[in-house]
Amino acid sequence: MYFITTNLEAHQRLFAEEGNVEILLEDLSFYRCKFGYKILAYVVMPDHFHWTIWPSSGDFDRFAAEERERSGKYADEPGLYYLSKIMEDLKKHVANTIGKRLGLRRLSVWQAGFFGEPIRDHDSFVRAVEYVHNNPVVAGLVTHPGEHPYSSYRQWFSGERGPVPVDQPDW
Numbered sequence: 001m002y003f004i005t006t007n008l009e010a011h012q013r014l015f016a017e018e019g020n021v022e023i024l025l026e027d028l029s030f031y032r033c034k035f036g037y038k039i040l041a042y043v044v045m046p047d048h049f050h051w052t053i054w055p056s057s058g059d060f061d062r063f064a065a066e067e068r069e070r071s072g073k074y075a076d077e078p079g080l081y082y083l084s085k086i087m088e089d090l091k092k093h094v095a096n097t098i099g100k101r102l103g104l105r106r107l108s109v110w111q112a113g114f115f116g117e118p119i120r121d122h123d124s125f126v127r128a129v130e131y132v133h134n135n136p137v138v139a140g141l142v143t144h145p146g147e148h149p150y151s152s153y154r155q156w157f158s159g160e161r162g163p164v165p166v167d168q169p170d171w
Contacts, residue, residue, distance in 0.1 A: 002083060094109065133156070
């Protein structure tokens with residue numbers, strides 16, 4: 001399980017536009033199907049997003065076997081690069097799609113890399129989810145986490161279905 005943060009380049013506020021947020025949210029769901037990860041919590045902010053995911057061990061095994069078989073760039077240490085592969089695919093497609101939406105061929109959307117922290121126990125999971133959901137309040141976008149439209153908060157606390165369904169952890 002991981003808490004992941006990724007930022008837009010130069011603090012662009014591309015996710016202040018609903019159409020761009022919808023692209024990201026659609027891709028979170030698409031890549032969930034492709035990679036088999038569980039989405040446990042998320043929030044999209046104007047210039048970054050946070051999420052907690054639980055990668056699929058079956059998909060990791062598939063990824064590692066494919067990389068070794070074709071001597072791919074991640075073949076030597078697939079465990080170190082599996083999250084990178086997920087983020088690389090997601091960020092690349094989001095950037096290309098937003099660029100097309102805005103009529104720009106080469107739009108630089110993301111800062112290089114991402115921050116991924118392992119979640120090792122229930123307490124660190126709770127802290128990560130609280131951080132995700134409270135981020136819009138801390139940033140001054142809303143006064144209550146449930147007011148932010150691009151967050152899993154309402155799914156967690158009122159059962160309301162959101163734009164990206166969240167999964168429950170299997171503790």
